[in-house]
Structures are given as structure tokens and as C-alpha cells.
Amino acid sequence: MTALLALQVGSLIAPAYACGCGAMVPDRDRHVSVGREMSVVRWDGRQEQIVMRLTVAGDARTAAWIMPVPHRATVKLGDSALFDTLGTTTEPEHRTRPYFWPRDGDWPFDDTDTSSAAPGDGAGSSSVNVVGRERLGPFDVARLTASDSGALGDWLSDNGFRLPARLDRALQPYVDQGWEYVAIRLAPENKETPLGGTLDPLHLTFASDTLVYPMRLSRLAQNPQSLGLYVLAAHRMEPSSAIGGSAPQLVYAGRVKAKSGPLAALTSGGTDFLTAIDQEFPVPSRISGDHELRRTAGDATYRRVIYDDELLTVAGVPAWLLTVGGALALVIVVVTVIAVRVRRRPIPPPPPVYAPPPIG
Incomplete structure (x- = not known):
């Protein structure tokens, strides 16, 4: 094992950048990072399906990552339209919230411009068994079993999946649990163009009596990680713990209806x-295990609400202006009426002047 690890250290390439689904590794002396990972997880109590889509950036022209799975997996290309549909379904509800008094940007406080712009299998090791290998679009996918993490890393290296030795060690808990692996190498037709943007999604299916989302390898990441998870099940689900990240944020919860398309x-x-969940991992090294999701106490629905504050108007005129103007007009009318009444009031004649009678 020591000799094998030394061999792996000698063949290290750029550091591994992990995503929530496994570990991403670029080609030699190159860099790649996963900016965002979106995954759809479907679980019916016996079988789990994961459709994952990564957004990557960097100067690497090729890359690979590995994903552990608890049982034998089948792999196919996913449908990008699935994420568009779910994104629309979970959009926040916008509600208008009127306000009375003017704020910055409203007249008479709008003295500044408030306009804005929208932003081949090989010989292999005796402890590694290749159960399948296929080309799926830009991906070269190998499905493996391994009884030794070092042998798994050695096989991957011999077959073009050159992964660091520290990843071998990180895989040991999965080896101990008897998990299998999906090793995926990006093999684009144009090898001169750096990887970038959103990759085609992959769709994995495997047996599982619990809803689990592999996250342990993400502790190898050098950068903060961001995970968006759509969970489809019979009931509302939630992570059993934060596994070293920030508290998972609920984005949406409710039943969905789809008559056609990938969501159906x-x-x-x-x-x-x-159940749609967002979670951030500011310090990936603190990730303590895989996400295990459980049923919540009830199936309460939830949808985010965004309030759009809007100045209250009447026929296009600010209500505060009408109110203030009306109050001033009323005061003027009252003062005018009082003044007119005072002016029209008859003036009483002066009292007679008393003259004393003459003396004599």
C-alpha cells in the first residue's frame, strides 16, 4: 500500500476539486472548478435515481470525477429540460405590497437616475471488477466494484482516470461499506477547447432502501461548495443533518403534476x-458524511414569497399626494369660509355717547 501511494503521489496532477456528487479532477497543470451543482433525486423506497448537472469553469480541456453508489448503477444521459421545468415550478411567488409614503426613488426624492439593467477496459487489478463501460455523449463512463481503495485508484490511473492518492484514502469508507463506483471522464470532441459552462446531465439509477446523496468526497474541495437538490418522493423529505455545511434552506415543498416530459x-x-433544498458548504473539509434524507413529520407545503413594494396610487397619482393635497385644500376651504363669514358679519353701530345735562 505504501508503494502504491508513493506511485500515486508521483503521478499527481492539479488538486482535486470536489462537487457534491464526487471528486472532479482536471488534466495535468490545469484548473477546473465546479461553480454550481444541481441534482434531482427520485426515491420510491426501493430504487433511487439521480440526475445531476454541473456548471464548471477553468482552463482544463479534460476532466474526470467519480461518484460512489450503494449498489450496481445504470447510467444514461439525462434531459436538461428537467431542470428548466423544476426551476419554473419552484420559482418564488411574487406579491405586490403597497406603501403610502414616498421612499428613495419616488417623487420628490427621485433626483438620481434609478434605471437599472437586469443582471478500453485494460487488464485491471484483481481487486477491481469492471461491470460496464460506455460512451455517453461527451462522457466516457466506467462502472466499477473494488475491494481496495488503493487498487481502485491504480486502475483508474491506468485507464486514464488519473486521480490523486488522497482521493484513494477518501474512498476507503465506501470500500468498507461495499459500495460501487461510477467513474466518469469528460471526453469532448474538440480537445482544444477548455471546459466551461453547464455540462450535459447524467442520469444514474440504483437500488437503495434509504434515500442517500453521496457527499463525503466533497470534503476534498478547495473552494466553497454550493448544492441545489430537488427531491421527488412520496412525501416531503429533509436532510437528517447539515453534515458540516450551513443549515439546509427549504426552497419549495409541494406536490407537482406533469402529464408529459422528463418530470412526468x-x-x-x-x-x-x-422538496427543493439549497445548501452552502463554506468550509468543505468539515463535511462529515453523506446526505441521508428522511420523511418530515407532515407534508406541509411551502413556497417562497417575494414582495414587490409599490407606491400606492389612485388613477396614476400617488395616494399620499392626493391625501396631503386634499388635506391642504380642505384647510384652505375652511379658512376661506371662516374669513368670508367674518367679513360678511354686520358691524353693530357704536354705542351712543352720553352727554351730561347742562348746569344752571
Whole structure:
């Protein structure tokens, strides 16, 4: 094992950048980072499906990552339209909230411009078994079993999946649990163009009696990690713990209806309750394990609400201006009426002057 680790250290490439689904590794002397990972997880109590899509950036022209799975997995290309549909479904509800008194940007406080712009399998090791390998679009996918993490790393290196030795050690808990692996290498047709943007999604299916989302390898990441998770199940679900990240934020909870398209296929069979969760991992080294999700006490629905504050108007005129103007007009009318009444009031004649009678 020591000799194998030394061999792996000698063949190190750029540091691994982990994502929530596994570990991402660029080609030699290159850099790649995962800016955002979005995954859809469908679980019916016996089988789990994961459709994952990564957004990457950097100067690497090729890259690879590995994802542990608890049982034998099948892999196919996913449908990008699934994420568009879910993004629309979970959009916040906008409500207008009127306010009375003017604020910055309203007349008479709008003296500044308030306009804005929208932003091949090889010989292999005796402790590694290749159960499948296929080309899926830009991906070269190998499905493996391994009884030794070092042998797994050695096989991956021999077959073009050159991963650091520290990843071998990080895989040991999965080896101990008897998990299998999906090793994926990006193999774009144009090898001169750096990887960038949103990659095609991959769709994995495997047996699982618990809802688990592999996250342990993300502790190898050098940069903060961001995870968006759509969970489709019979009921509302929640992570059992934060596993070293910030508190998971609920984005949406409710039943969804889809008659056609990729979402309809995933919600058939009673898995139509959608729970959308966002989570940040500012310090990836603190990640303590995989996400295990459980049913919540109830199926309460939730949707974010964004309030759009709007100045209260009447026929296009600010209500405060009408109110203040009306009050001033009323005061003027009252003062005018009083003044007119005072002016029209008859003036009483002066009292007679008393003259004393003459003396004599």
C-alpha cells in the first residue's frame, strides 16, 4: 500500500476539486472548478435515481470525477429540460405590497437616475471488477466494484482516470461499506477547447432502501461548495443533518403534476412530492458524511414569497399626494369660509355717547 501511494503521489496532477456528487479532477497543470451543482433525486423506497448537472469553469480541456453508489448503477444521459421545468415550478411567488409614503426613488426624492439593467477496459487489478463501460455523449463512463481503495485508484490511473492518492484514502469508507463506483471522464470532441459552462446531465439509477446523496468526497474541495437538490418522493423529505455545511434552506415543498416530459417519468408511481433544498458548504473539509434524507413529520407545503413594494396610487397619482393635497385644500376651504363669514358679519353701530345735562 505504501508503494502504491508513493506511485500515486508521483503521478499527481492539479488538486482535486470536489462537487457534491464526487471528486472532479482536471488534466495535468490545469484548473477546473465546479461553480454550481444541481441534482434531482427520485426515491420510491426501493430504487433511487439521480440526475445531476454541473456548471464548471477553468482552463482544463479534460476532466474526470467519480461518484460512489450503494449498489450496481445504470447510467444514461439525462434531459436538461428537467431542470428548466423544476426551476419554473419552484420559482418564488411574487406579491405586490403597497406603501403610502414616498421612499428613495419616488417623487420628490427621485433626483438620481434609478434605471437599472437586469443582471478500453485494460487488464485491471484483481481487486477491481469492471461491470460496464460506455460512451455517453461527451462522457466516457466506467462502472466499477473494488475491494481496495488503493487498487481502485491504480486502475483508474491506468485507464486514464488519473486521480490523486488522497482521493484513494477518501474512498476507503465506501470500500468498507461495499459500495460501487461510477467513474466518469469528460471526453469532448474538440480537445482544444477548455471546459466551461453547464455540462450535459447524467442520469444514474440504483437500488437503495434509504434515500442517500453521496457527499463525503466533497470534503476534498478547495473552494466553497454550493448544492441545489430537488427531491421527488412520496412525501416531503429533509436532510437528517447539515453534515458540516450551513443549515439546509427549504426552497419549495409541494406536490407537482406533469402529464408529459422528463418530470412526468420521475413523478409516476407516487413520487410526486417535490422538496427543493439549497445548501452552502463554506468550509468543505468539515463535511462529515453523506446526505441521508428522511420523511418530515407532515407534508406541509411551502413556497417562497417575494414582495414587490409599490407606491400606492389612485388613477396614476400617488395616494399620499392626493391625501396631503386634499388635506391642504380642505384647510384652505375652511379658512376661506371662516374669513368670508367674518367679513360678511354686520358691524353693530357704536354705542351712543352720553352727554351730561347742562348746569344752571
